[in-house]
Amino acid sequence: MDETVATQTRYRAMSDTPLRQYLAGLPEVRALLGGGPEAWTVREVGDGNLNLVFIVSGPAGGVAVKQALPYVRLVGESWPLPLTRAFFEHEALSEQARWVPDLVPRVLHFDADLALIVMSYLTPHVILRKGLIHGTRYPRMAEDMARFLAETLFRTSDLHCPAAEKKARMALFCGNTALCRITEDLVFTDPYREAPLNRWTRPQLDGDAAALRADGDLRAAAQRLKLKFLTSAEALVHGDLHTGSVMATDADTRVIDPEFAFYGPMGFDVGAFLANLLLAFLAQSGHEERRGERDDHRAWLLDQVEAVWTGFEARFRELWLRVGGGDAFDPGLFADEGGSAALAAAQDAYMAGLLADSLGFAGCKMIRRILGLAHVEDMESIADPDRRAACERQALALGRLLVVRGGELGSIRAARQAAERIAEGRTP
Amino acid sequence: MDETVATQTRYRAMSDTPLRQYLAGLPEVRALLGGGPEAWTVREVGDGNLNLVFIVSGPAGGVAVKQALPYVRLVGESWPLPLTRAFFEHEALSEQARWVPDLVPRVLHFDADLALIVMSYLTPHVILRKGLIHGTRYPRMAEDMARFLAETLFRTSDLHCPAAEKKARMALFCGNTALCRITEDLVFTDPYREAPLNRWTRPQLDGDAAALRADGDLRAAAQRLKLKFLTSAEALVHGDLHTGSVMATDADTRVIDPEFAFYGPMGFDVGAFLANLLLAFLAQSGHEERRGERDDHRAWLLDQVEAVWTGFEARFRELWLRVGGGDAFDPGLFADEGGSAALAAAQDAYMAGLLADSLGFAGCKMIRRILGLAHVEDMESIADPDRRAACERQALALGRLLVVRGGELGSIRAARQAAERIAEGRTP
Numbered sequence: 001m002d003e004t005v006a007t008q009t010r011y012r013a014m015s016d017t018p019l020r021q022y023l024a025g026l027p028e029v030r031a032l033l034g035g036g037p038e039a040w041t042v043r044e045v046g047d048g049n050l051n052l053v054f055i056v057s058g059p060a061g062g063v064a065v066k067q068a069l070p071y072v073r074l075v076g077e078s079w080p081l082p083l084t085r086a087f088f089e090h091e092a093l094s095e096q097a098r099w100v101p102d103l104v105p106r107v108l109h110f111d112a113d114l115a116l117i118v119m120s121y122l123t124p125h126v127i128l129r130k131g132l133i134h135g136t137r138y139p140r141m142a143e144d145m146a147r148f149l150a151e152t153l154f155r156t157s158d159l160h161c162p163a164a165e166k167k168a169r170m171a172l173f174c175g176n177t178a179l180c181r182i183t184e185d186l187v188f189t190d191p192y193r194e195a196p197l198n199r200w201t202r203p204q205l206d207g208d209a210a211a212l213r214a215d216g217d218l219r220a221a222a223q224r225l226k227l228k229f230l231t232s233a234e235a236l237v238h239g240d241l242h243t244g245s246v247m248a249t250d251a252d253t254r255v256i257d258p259e260f261a262f263y264g265p266m267g268f269d270v271g272a273f274l275a276n277l278l279l280a281f282l283a284q285s286g287h288e289e290r291r292g293e294r295d296d297h298r299a300w301l302l303d304q305v306e307a308v309w310t311g312f313e314a315r316f317r318e319l320w321l322r323v324g325g326g327d328a329f330d331p332g333l334f335a336d337e338g339g340s341a342a343l344a345a346a347q348d349a350y351m352a353g354l355l356a357d358s359l360g361f362a363g364c365k366m367i368r369r370i371l372g373l374a375h376v377e378d379m380e381s382i383a384d385p386d387r388r389a390a391c392e393r394q395a396l397a398l399g400r401l402l403v404v405r406g407g408e409l410g411s412i413r414a415a416r417q418a419a420e421r422i423a424e425g426r427t428p
Numbered sequence: 429m430d431e432t433v434a435t436q437t438r439y440r441a442m443s444d445t446p447l448r449q450y451l452a453g454l455p456e457v458r459a460l461l462g463g464g465p466e467a468w469t470v471r472e473v474g475d476g477n478l479n480l481v482f483i484v485s486g487p488a489g490g491v492a493v494k495q496a497l498p499y500v501r502l503v504g505e506s507w508p509l510p511l512t513r514a515f516f517e518h519e520a521l522s523e524q525a526r527w528v529p530d531l532v533p534r535v536l537h538f539d540a541d542l543a544l545i546v547m548s549y550l551t552p553h554v555i556l557r558k559g560l561i562h563g564t565r566y567p568r569m570a571e572d573m574a575r576f577l578a579e580t581l582f583r584t585s586d587l588h589c590p591a592a593e594k595k596a597r598m599a600l601f602c603g604n605t606a607l608c609r610i611t612e613d614l615v616f617t618d619p620y621r622e623a624p625l626n627r628w629t630r631p632q633l634d635g636d637a638a639a640l641r642a643d644g645d646l647r648a649a650a651q652r653l654k655l656k657f658l659t660s661a662e663a664l665v666h667g668d669l670h671t672g673s674v675m676a677t678d679a680d681t682r683v684i685d686p687e688f689a690f691y692g693p694m695g696f697d698v699g700a701f702l703a704n705l706l707l708a709f710l711a712q713s714g715h716e717e718r719r720g721e722r723d724d725h726r727a728w729l730l731d732q733v734e735a736v737w738t739g740f741e742a743r744f745r746e747l748w749l750r751v752g753g754g755d756a757f758d759p760g761l762f763a764d765e766g767g768s769a770a771l772a773a774a775q776d777a778y779m780a781g782l783l784a785d786s787l788g789f790a791g792c793k794m795i796r797r798i799l800g801l802a803h804v805e806d807m808e809s810i811a812d813p814d815r816r817a818a819c820e821r822q823a824l825a826l827g828r829l830l831v832v833r834g835g836e837l838g839s840i841r842a843a844r845q846a847a848e849r850i851a852e853g854r855t856p
Contacts, residue, residue, distance in 0.1 A: 158658040163612060166658075167602040174599035177592040184591060184755055192761055216770030219761050224774060227756040230586040230594075231662045327612055328655040333620055333647050342644030346652060 010113040011083060014067050016042045019054055023063070026109050029118055034060025049074035049374060050081065050259070055121060062121030063108060068259070072182075074374070075197075081178055085259040086115035088176040092261035093117070095169075095236055099151040103144055105254055122254050125247035132243060132280040133287065133378055135297050142304045144253035145246070145273060146311025153266045154319045156236035158328040166326075170233055170263040179260045180229075183239065187368045188226035192219045197373040204389030208396055209371050221404045222367075225360050232265035241269045242365070242376070243276040267357025270312060274358060275365035277305050278419055279378050279395055285423070286382035286391045298423070302416050309358070309412040313351050320347060356407035359415055363402025366395050394422050401428045438541040439511060442495050444470045447482055451491070454537050457546055462488025477502035477802060478509065478687070483549060490549030491536060496687070500610075502802070503625075509606055513687040514543035516604040520689035521545070523597075523664055527579040531572055533682055550682050553675035560671060560708040561715065561806050563725050570732045572681035573674070573701060574739025581694045582747045584664035586756040594754075598661055598691040607688045608657075611667065615796045616654035620647045625801040632817030636824055637799050649832045650795075653788050660693035669697045670793070670804070671704040695785025698740060702786060703793035705733050706847055707806050707823055713851070714810035714819045726851070730844050737786070737840040741779050748775060784835035787843055791830025794823050822850050829856045 012018070020037035023029050033040055035058050046053035046066075050073050054065040068086040072079040090110040097104055109118040131138065154160055156169070190198055192213060200209050212218060238245070239260025247254045281301040284294040321343075324331040334343040369376045370392045379395070382388035398419055402409075409415050418428045440446070448465035451457050461468055463486050474481035474494075478501050482493040496514040500507040518538045525532055537546040559566065582588055584597070618626055620641060628637050640646060666673070667688025675682045709729040712722040749771075752759040762771040797804045798820045807823070810816035826847055830837075837843050846856045 158655055163609060163658055164605040167605045167608075171599040171602035174595040174602070177595045180595075181591060189758065189761070214764070214766060216762070216764075216766035217773075219767060220770040220774035223757045223761065224777075227586055230591055230756055232659060233661050234659045328658055329651045330617065333617070333651065334644070336642070336644075338642060338644035339647060342648040345645075346648035349652075 011070075011115065013069060014052060014054065014065070014114070014116065015044075019056065019065060022114075023056060023065070023118070026118070029063055029108055032061045032063060032108070033058030046073065050085075057121070062123065064105070064119045064121045066117045066119065066257075068115035081182075083115035084175065085179050086110075086117060087112055088173060088179070088261055089257070089259035090117055091172065092236065092238070092258035093119075095156065096148075096152050096238075096255070096258065099155045100148050103148045103253055103255055105256055119256075122247045122252075122256075125249050125252065125254060127244055128246035128248045128253075129243035129276070129280070129377055131248060132277075132301070133283070133381060135287075135294060137297070137300050138248045138253070139250060141246075141248055141253055142307035143311055145255075145308050147315055148253075148255050149270055149273070149308070149312045150315035150319060152238070153235040153269065154316050154323075156263075157234055157266070157326065159320055159326040160323060161326055163327045166263075169236065173236065173262045176260070176262050179239070180262055180264075183260060184226060184229065186372050186374065187364050188222055188229065190373065191368045191371040192222055195372075198371055199373065199375075200371050201385050201389045201392055204385060205370070205392060205396075208393055212367070212371065212396060212400065215400070217404050218400055221360070222364055225357075225364055225403065228265050228357065229268060229361075233263040234266045235263065236261060237264045237266065237269045238272075239264065239268070241272040243273070243280065244376075265357055265361070267354055267359075268361045270309070270354070270358035271361030271363075272365050273308060274305055274415075275362035275369075275399075276376065276378075277301055277308070278362065278398060279366060279369060279376055281305070281419060282394045282398065282423060283376075283378035283382065283391050286379070286384075286387045302419060305419070306412050306416055309355065313355075317347055317351065352410070355410075355412065359402045359406030359409060363399040363404075363406055366399035367403065370395050370399070397428060398422045439498075439543065441497060442480060442482065442493070442542070442544065443472075447484070447493060450542075451484060451493070451546070454546070457491055457536055460489045460491060460536070461486030474501065478513075485549070490551065492533070492547045492549045494545045494547065494685075496543035509610075511543035512603065513607050514538075514545060515540055516601060516607070516689055517685070517687035518545055519600065520664065520666070520686035521547075523584065524576075524580050524666075524683070524686065527583045528576050531576045531681055531683055533684055547684075550675045550680075550684075553677050553680065553682060555672055556674035556676045556681075557671035557704070557708070557805055559676060560705075560729070561711070561809060563715075563722060565725070565728050566676045566681070567678060569674075569676055569681055570735035571739055573683075573736050575743060576681075576683050577694075577698055577701070577736070577740045578743035578747060580666070581663040581697065582744050582751075584691075585662055585694070585754065587748055587754040588751060589754055591755045594691075597664065601664065601690045604688070604690050607667070608690055608692075611688060612654060612657065614800050614802065615792050616650055616657065618801065619796045619799040620650055623800075626799055627801065627803075628799045629813050629817045629820055632813055633798070633820060633824075636821055640795070640799065640824060640828070643828070645832050646828055649788070650792055653785075653792055653831065656693050656785065657696060657789075661691040662694045663691065664689060665692045665694065665697045666700075667692065667696070669700040671701070671708065672804075693785055693789070695782055695787075696789045698737070698782070698786035699789030699791075700793050701736060702733055702843075703790035703797075703827075704804065704806075705729055705736070706790065706826060707794060707797060707804055709733070709847060710822045710826065710851060711804075711806035711810065711819050714807070714812075714815045730847060733847070734840050734844055737783065741783075745775055745779065780838070783840065784837075787830045787834030787837060791827040791832075791834055794827035795831070798823050798827070825856060826850045 024037040040056055040058045043055045045055055052067040056063050068083045071077045072081050093107055105119040107119055238258045245257045284298045288294050379392055422428050452465040468484050468486045471483045473483050480495040484491050496511045499505045500509050521535055533547040535547055666686045673685045709726055712726045716722050807820055850856050
């Protein structure tokens with residue numbers, strides 16, 4: 001945690017040989033890999049925006065090694081970023097592992113000074129985003145993600161965690177401000193102003209970007225959501241839960257990369273995931289060789305949007321009723337008949353509010369992926385800029401709708417139908 | 429801050445002689461008092477629930493000395509309470525002094541080990557609650573309290589304070605959980621269940637207390653507010669802003685005792701103050717020797733309810749527009765014409781939400797003062813239990829209305845009118 005010590009003493013960015021030496025000194029990792037360091041292969045595969053990622057394979061098995069760099073990899077050394085984010089990632093992974101050990105990678109070793117985490121190598125998993133672009137369907141994904149969201153958000157909230165314990169954890173994660181700041185700027189602010197890091201498909205979307213920047217209602221709604229991001233310490237959120245933060249096979253789902261974790265609004269995680277499914281949906285037509293060939297996949301993607309929310313809601317409510325344990329809504333207060341009806345009504349209102357938040361945050365996440373610094377491969381891999389821009393324009397339309405009117409839609413079905421209408425070129 | 433050290437080493441509860449010796453060692457305090465310790469008078473005047481309070485007077489002037497005890501004074505050593513609350517009180521006083529130095533006592537000395545704060549002696553101030561019971565009107569009170577609320581809440585919020593700075597302060601105040609816990613239990617939970625510490629005017633209110641405990645909608649609404657208290661880190665709130673935490677003269681208003689301070693919902697402070705004005709209003713008929721003799725004072729109290737809110741709202745909006753400075757609602761995003769209209773609409777919605785929160789919290793605060801552990805002198809000083817119960821029954825009716833339907837009232841005027849109808853024995 002002491003960043004000064006870390007940068008002044010043992011920290012060095014890893015490369016092939018020093019990494020082999022380092023891992024050879026960790027008995028559990030060495031045994032897992034098998035053989036000696038000379039028998040291992042090391043590949044640097046980090047395609048994210050921030051870190052080094054190595055896959056190390058030995059005769060007996062493999063590990064993934066993630067190391068934070070002291071700057072934003074996507075931008076360079078001109079944008080420094082604290083190494084402590086590895087500490088917060090490890091803390092978040094450990095918390096998540098308490099509730100959904102089968103849905104996160106297993107941590108084998110953490111080195112705070114090196115800002116380095118050694119994890120189980122997930123194979124034959126692929127990044128969910130790449131699978132969805134390819135047209136793959138994951139039968140377990142929606143159920144697993146619903147469970148991940150419900151368990152991690154409920155268990156770390158005041159509906160389950162005693163207040164003193166939660167406040168202590170919250171105080172710790174208040175230290176992860178530099179990562180939160182990235183979200184505050186790139187998700188909630190830059191797309192709505194002329195910012196140097198913004199980029200979009202030019203010249204096709206120039207007019208759309210300008211119209212969006214001139215949209216006062218949209219700006220105000222986005223700032224309302226930013227204020228919620230800054231003030232609502234509802235639960236320990238992953239903080240960057242897009243489809244690039246999930247690795248999947250037919251039979252297994254793992255959520256990775258919680259370095260943006262902090263105590264924030266639950267809807268930010270739910271919305272991030274829904275947004276990326278909706279982006280995958282709207283990108284499909286750009287990947288078709290003949291029109292309509294991906295209609296089934298598109299429908300499947302919207303089914304997942306519904307299934308993630310409905311699965312999340314059902315499990316969250318079940319945990320609230322059956323597990324409880326937090327300082328808010330003590331079940332003992334609602335044990336009588338009138339109490340259980342009142343609690344059910346309170347839960348209805350709570351879940352409606354959470355859906356509204358989720359859809360609003362989803363809209364912000366969609367817009368920033370079209371107009372902001374960091375885009376998504378779903379869209380970027382559409383080579384023809386006219387076809388790409390057509391998909392992206394739909395994403396902007398849906399994003400705007402969700403930011404400004406997400407609270408009025410009232411159901412995940414209504415959100416799905418709005419996405420369908422926009423994809424068909426109709427008025428949302 | 430290190431409670432272990434504090435309790436194991438220098439901490440001792442003060443009394444007359446050691447306090448004289450201690451103050452004599454503080455040059456600024458000694459000079460302010462004048463003469464030597466043998467010339468001073470020391471009076472222990474703590475009538476609150478938690479601490480020792482000494483007034484020390486010398487030939488040249490006086491000081492107030494507040495010292496935390498390691499337990500709740502009202503209950504005894506069986507209810508331990510950390511001495512660190514003096515640290516948080518000092519931190520909060522220092523923060524408030526940055527923005528409203530004329531509305532808080534001046535801190536002359538703070539000793540973390542002794543959990544002791546030496547402050548300017550406020551004279552001829554009286555506790556606002558006592559003045560209101562007596563029938564005194566304070567011409568500056570509403571304006572001063574509106575300014576205190578607007579300045580302290582706005583300046584410590586994400587509308588003014590940069591996120592990294594706010595998160596660091598928030599992390600610090602996360603340590604004040606023991607005091608928050610008292611509020612969580614006594615304000616939001618105990619009045620709604622059979623709790624050993626509850627007390628009320630018996631047998632007159634037995635039926636009312638039982639009806640309230642059986643009211644599912646009320647319980648659910650109170651828990652919704654408790655969840656907001658636990659999760660909404662909007663600003664550094666005073667945390668206990670009743671009329672016993674204000675000292676006033678015709679010409680001066682000072683807010684004292686912020687030991688419950690933490691980053692919480694703004695409406696909790698606004699609501700606490702409004703609740704205590706409303707309790708003062710509903711208690712007046714119990715203090716009349718002939719019916720109607722306090723009608724003017726009652727109307728004045730309701731005028732203050734309106735004036736505190738409207739003054740607070742006006743100043744808060746003005747600060748937001750003219751000062752800004754925080755990471756949410758960056759004024760640069762709303763500089764154009766469409767932007768200023770959208771910002772005004774967002775502010776309308778924000779203030780409506782804040783009023784709803786404030787009225788809801790006000791309702792919780794009223795109910796707990798009738799059925800919970802800590803009552804208010806406004807009611808307690810009505811000697812005839814039947815007359816007292818009649819006033820308290822009205823307070824319960826108004827409290828319930830504000831908790832369950834405070835969000836629907838839509839204006840402070842509507843809340844005032846509901847109070848008037850209840851005081852007249854009509855349907856709210």
